[in-house]
Amino acid sequence: MYEEVRKKLTRISKATVYSNLKFLTQKGLIKEVNIKGVSRFEANLVPHHHIICIGCGKISDYESEELTAHSLRISDEIEGFKVESTDTNFYGFCKECMED
Ligand SMILES: [Zn+2]
Numbered sequence: 001m002y003e004e005v006r007k008k009l010t011r012i013s014k015a016t017v018y019s020n021l022k023f024l025t026q027k028g029l030i031k032e033v034n035i036k037g038v039s040r041f042e043a044n045l046v047p048h049h050h051i052i053c054i055g056c057g058k059i060s061d062y063e064s065e066e067l068t069a070h071s072l073r074i075s076d077e078i079e080g081f082k083v084e085s086t087d088t089n090f091y092g093f094c095k096e097c098m099e100d
């Protein structure tokens, strides 16, 4: 009985957490990042890029004003579309995965 209740509570709180995250995303307080169908939420609203390990799936933030500015400059050349933001994904292997 107790187990059942606990399981239900866990399920409810997960749904609540998710809807809270959605709410914060809509408010622009956090950002939902979707990489290859995997969603994650983050509080880093500074334009930044991602370093993704194809070995273990770890995602790290990579901040580079220069790269952001450069990407936006290139985006200016896209006709008939106004670019508001851009991020670049770098795929490779993290230190842990390289040691294996
Ligand atoms: Zn890795």
Ligand SMILES: [Zn+2]
Pocket: 033, 042, 044, 048, 049, 050, 060, 061, 062
């Ligand atoms: Zn990020």
